Amino acid sequence: MTADAMALDQFAERSDRFMAWLAAHDGFRVSDKIALVDMRAEKQGRAVVAAADVAEGEVLFSLPRTALLTVENSGLAARIPELAGLGAWVALIVAMLAESGPGSRWAPYFDVLPTEFTLPMFWTDAELAELAGTTVLDKIGKDEAEETYRSVVAPLVARHADVFAGVDTSLAAFHRMGSLILSYSFDLERNPGGEEEEVAEEAEAEEEAEEEAEEDAEAGAGAAGPPPAEAASDAGDDDEADFIKAMVPLADMLNGDSDLNNAKLFYTPTNLEMRAIAPIPAGAQVYNTYGDLPNADLLRRYGYVRPGKTANDVVEIGADAILKIAGAELNEANLQKRIDFLTDVGEANDEYILDETYELACESPAVPLEALLLTYVLQLSAPEFRALKKAEPTALFEVPRRALKTEAAQEAWLQILAAKAAEYPTDIVTDENLRFDTALGFNVHNAIEVRLSEKRILDRAARAVRDWKLAAGKKRKAAAGSRPAKRVR
Incomplete structure (x- = not known):
């Protein structure tokens, strides 16, 4: 068997183990009209595709909250009391580091999550130079994230060496977990009521919050992981009390496209349900949406762009x-x-x-x-x-x-x-x-x-x-001076 064939078999085996792991959770249901497929040839990794015609409103899968990878479900807070003061980003990264070992209950899930990324965070200097002029460079936040690792995460890991025995807690692992949260996480209501409600995916929730918070501080540092621990613990306390940041297995296997969006995630008090919001013909890919983001944000958060689709830029x-x-x-x-x-x-x-x-x-x-x-x-x-x-x-x-x-x-x-x-x-x-x-x-x-x-x-x-129709008035010189500008407060 060739190396390519072996890799293909391993990819399929991991997908099968992941689906079997999900099936072992009480309350998990998946429609036989969808399948998890290999779309690496299209640079899309794993994707969900309709195996048969799906009608609008059909439930594609239902996932119990016990299957979510959250700080609460990991049980880590009981072993690391200071986790509660780190903020949602840092706390979930720490929980994911602790749960990434081969003996973890989430091991089959981690096996299908990517280990390589096309996010600018991981680009070479020569590739980053191609982004000169864009604001992507200012929002990557690699330096801030690595300072968080050195000043917060690494000392915490050292204090609780028994918790992290046998797992990779390196800077590279930290970047992987932060990037997974950035690209795959969802914000869920902590205590949902009796009514069904649509789940806010991370990018959509972040976009809605931009009018109330400094986007650079939240998303810029978040591109590599969390903002600094102080910012994470001081900002958005009310929101963090009402919502939890969660990795949602299978839901995060859907690719996102705001134009092709045909499914959305909803939650009930006990389960999360992915439902078709439009008819999906057999053979078509099932798409979630990341929101109406410009290509610059799609690249920074998800590592891809939509060529020719520039309406949101x-x-x-x-x-x-x-x-x-x-x-x-x-x-x-x-x-x-x-x-x-x-x-x-x-x-x-x-x-x-x-x-x-x-x-x-x-x-x-x-x-x-x-x-x-x-x-x-x-x-x-x-x-x-x-x-x-x-x-x-x-x-x-x-x-x-x-x-x-x-x-x-x-x-x-x-x-x-x-x-x-x-x-x-x-x-x-x-x-x-x-x-x-x-x-x-x-x-x-x-x-x-x-x-x-x-x-x-x-x-x-x-x-x-x-083409302005100019107002009457005295012409004033507008040439740039040599004096550096003062920053806006």
């Missing part, structure tokens, strides 16, 4: 770039006064203008109103700014949108967009040709897809800015 423009270019005529003290004014106005109106970044969307690459207001305030003359400060706190929000589109603002935004475009290693034409270069690896092709989409958004945004 965005470009992030840093506030520092706007401050530097639009506020070039202001000295440091006056720049800070305008930042303070914008902060105060935002707090008074509960409608914040200042942000770390501003998004230009694929479907509508117009400059966001908040970014226009920021530019407007930065470019006011000293008398105009004093008059605005004396006005009602709502005065800034009452400025007509067209009045924000001055010639000075136009010049500033053309420079801001050009500066952002210059951060990428290639231009649009080059990337359009590189897409068809079969000599390039999978990761490089994914990087090209992300940066090409972002550059196209920038190009459309620049054309839209050039």
